[in-house]
Amino acid sequence: MASSLVRGSIRALDGYVPGEQPAAGARVVKLNTNENPYPPSPRVMEAVRAVPAHALQRYPRPMADEFRAAASRVLGVAPDALLAGNGSDDVLTIATRTFLAPGDSLAYPEPTYSLYPVLAHLQDARIVTVPWGEGWSLPTAALVATHARAIYLANPNAPSGTAVAVAAVEELARAFDGVLLVDEAYADFGDDNCLDLTRRLPNVVVSRTMSKSYSLAGLRFGFAVAHPDLVREMAKVKDSYNCDAISIAAATAAIEDQEYARGTWALVRAERERLTRALEGLGWQVLPSHANFVLATVPGERGAAARVYAELKARGVLVRYFNLPGLDDKVRVTVGTPADTDALLAALRQLER
Numbered sequence: 001m002a003s004s005l006v007r008g009s010i011r012a013l014d015g016y017v018p019g020e021q022p023a024a025g026a027r028v029v030k031l032n033t034n035e036n037p038y039p040p041s042p043r044v045m046e047a048v049r050a051v052p053a054h055a056l057q058r059y060p061r062p063m064a065d066e067f068r069a070a071a072s073r074v075l076g077v078a079p080d081a082l083l084a085g086n087g088s089d090d091v092l093t094i095a096t097r098t099f100l101a102p103g104d105s106l107a108y109p110e111p112t113y114s115l116y117p118v119l120a121h122l123q124d125a126r127i128v129t130v131p132w133g134e135g136w137s138l139p140t141a142a143l144v145a146t147h148a149r150a151i152y153l154a155n156p157n158a159p160s161g162t163a164v165a166v167a168a169v170e171e172l173a174r175a176f177d178g179v180l181l182v183d184e185a186y187a188d189f190g191d192d193n194c195l196d197l198t199r200r201l202p203n204v205v206v207s208r209t210m211s212k213s214y215s216l217a218g219l220r221f222g223f224a225v226a227h228p229d230l231v232r233e234m235a236k237v238k239d240s241y242n243c244d245a246i247s248i249a250a251a252t253a254a255i256e257d258q259e260y261a262r263g264t265w266a267l268v269r270a271e272r273e274r275l276t277r278a279l280e281g282l283g284w285q286v287l288p289s290h291a292n293f294v295l296a297t298v299p300g301e302r303g304a305a306a307r308v309y310a311e312l313k314a315r316g317v318l319v320r321y322f323n324l325p326g327l328d329d330k331v332r333v334t335v336g337t338p339a340d341t342d343a344l345l346a347a348l349r350q351l352e353r
């Protein structure tokens with residue numbers, strides 16, 4: 001068998017399963033992978049069209065300097081505190097390879113982003129999971145007691161949408177002597193973020209993505225913010241040219257157009273409230289979300305959530321269902337446009353009949 005040629009830990013691994021992407025042109029209401037329902041800033045498309053042929057002929061700047069300069073201005077962090085990646089999944093891969101040696105432990109509160117265990121296994125590292133505290137609070141003492149090499153904390157968390165306060169993250173970072181990576185993929189839809197901690201604490205790494213709050217999931221661009229010493233080490237691990245010339249130009253234009261991006265965040269937040277109230281009106285329990293999705297418990301007998309997921313899909317509405325302990329009575333719904341919410345609610349009313 002050819003697979004006997006493969007490392008044992010890879011053969012034993014269940015790879016990450018991304019949410020389904022319908023065929024191009026399929027008419028679906030897509031509320032399953034937390035994309036922004038609004039297109040990117042028009043300035044992004046202008047920047048892409050303006051990329052000259054010689055920028056494709058030559059290699060791009062290895063550290064995406066144009067993006068670092070723009071992000072530094074917008075976010076108020078030093079350019080050498082920024083590391084760009086091919087999506088934040090690339091940033092998470094780089095971090096895992098930088099901070100975890102084979103046999104080291106990665107700890108994280110569970111449930112959370114299901115890529116973390118995959119990254120740890122790829123590195124032949126061990127995972128130590130800790131349940132979230134009461135009301136999705138940070139289980140600080142239990143995380144510190146793991147004595148792991150690194151802790152990954154999605155904040156806001158996926159798939160719950162809940163967030164922990166920056167003060168609680170700081171307390172954890174101060175009590176822990178490994179690296180605390182705060183995955184802020186959804187922070188722009190919330191009220192606060194941990195960027196300031198990266199200026200004050202040498203063991204905090206923040207990762208960000210352009211996929212959600214800048215409407216660029218198809219482009220692949222993310223970045224880390226950390227102490228320049230850590231950025232220098234992570235830069236040794238990344239592919240030399242992990243961001244291409246087009247993505248650097250587009251991501252730079254996107255982060256520079258704060259007014260546009262912030263406009264989409266406000267629309268998403270307002271729609272999140274409307275979606276939450278509407279689902280509660282149907283008797284669903286919805287966790288208070290700080291992200292661009294909500295996690296909702298579907299009332300009814302066992303299997304109700306799986307059935308709702310399947311029946312919505314049959315009606316052309318995609319949401320996410322996780323057949324996992326603690327999540328199998330829930331569905332995760334991305335916040336879409338008002339028309340997307342209307343279509344979801346119309347489909348749910350049909351199911352009630």
Ligand SMILES: Cc1ncc(COP(=O)(O)O)c(C=O)c1O
Nearest residue numbers: 087088089113158185209211222
């Ligand atoms: C918590 C979390 N982190 C990171 C990512 C990855 O985002 P990117 O598109 O930047 O790879 C996701 C995507 O769903 C996510 O939910």
